[in-house]
Amino acid sequence: xxxxxxxxxxxxxxxxxxxxxxxxxxxxxxxxxxxxxxxxxxxxxxxxxxxxxxxxxxxxxxxxxxxxxxxxxxxxxxxxxxxxxxxxxxxxxxxxxxxxxxxxxxxxxxxxxxxx
Amino acid sequence: xxxxxxxxxxxxxxxxxxxxxxxxxxxxxxxxxxxxxxxxxxxxxxxxxxxxxxxxxxxxxxxxxxxxxxxxxxxxxxxxxxxxxxxxxxxxxxxxxxxxxxxxxxxxxx
Numbered sequence: 001x002x003x004x005x006x007x008x009x010x011x012x013x014x015x016x017x018x019x020x021x022x023x024x025x026x027x028x029x030x031x032x033x034x035x036x037x038x039x040x041x042x043x044x045x046x047x048x049x050x051x052x053x054x055x056x057x058x059x060x061x062x063x064x065x066x067x068x069x070x071x072x073x074x075x076x077x078x079x080x081x082x083x084x085x086x087x088x089x090x091x092x093x094x095x096x097x098x099x100x101x102x103x104x105x106x107x108x109x110x111x112x113x114x115x116x
Numbered sequence: 117x118x119x120x121x122x123x124x125x126x127x128x129x130x131x132x133x134x135x136x137x138x139x140x141x142x143x144x145x146x147x148x149x150x151x152x153x154x155x156x157x158x159x160x161x162x163x164x165x166x167x168x169x170x171x172x173x174x175x176x177x178x179x180x181x182x183x184x185x186x187x188x189x190x191x192x193x194x195x196x197x198x199x200x201x202x203x204x205x206x207x208x209x210x211x212x213x214x215x216x217x218x219x220x221x222x223x224x225x226x
Contacts, residue, residue, distance in 0.1 A: 034213050043120075043203070043218035044160065093159055097212065105214060107159040 003027060004096050006108030013084055013115055021079045021111045023094035029074040030096035034105070038091040050077045084115040119143055120217035122204050128223045133194045137220045139187040139204030148207040149180055151189045153200045154219065160203055194224045
């Protein structure tokens with residue numbers, strides 16, 4: 001079945017550095033991908049919607065210059081956390097919708113980011 | 117007010133018990149409704165979609181009341197493996213992203 005692969009699953013970085021997280025759809029074309037963030041004991045919060053070949057749409061309160069999203073192909077979207085700070089430590093998870101009209105959303109395994 | 121509200125729990129129940137979770141949503145434009153299950157430090161996994169007529173999948177029954185903007189999940193004959201956080205999720209046709217509730221934690225005890 002359809003699978004979304006997310007990498008890395010865990011990353012520790014120093015404050016001030018940048019970290020890139022990849023989200024790949026393995027056997028389907030994902031026109032739209034979504035990036036979520038989840039802090040401990042809280043809900044998944046949508047950060048941005050990524051559309052292949054166009055700029056991402058960010059949710060209110062999410063800094064687009066800090067969380068760079070690139071969706072250059074139908075199978076890959078990347079999230080780069082720039083100049084990371086300890087408060088950016090969180091669980092980041094992507095999801096992908098198959099095709100333009102697909103109703104099923106597939107989730108990646110998530111990435112745990114710890115900024116020290 | 118949160119878009120999707122759930123009782124955070126935790127619900128501590130013995131094996132074999134029946135447990136019900138409730139959820140309310142604020143966006144009347146919501147068109148699709150789901151229950152997801154999330155295990156500790158893992159990604160959420162779809163448990164079941166929720167249809168207006170109500171639907172059942174084995175021990176799990178989901179109900180939707182559009183007039184009251186209310187969704188429920190009933191788990192019968194609880195198993196130890198049902199221990200997880202249950203997320204109420206809605207989606208509207210416009211944005212087509214999923215909006216998650218904060219989840220209700222279930223702990224089934226032997």
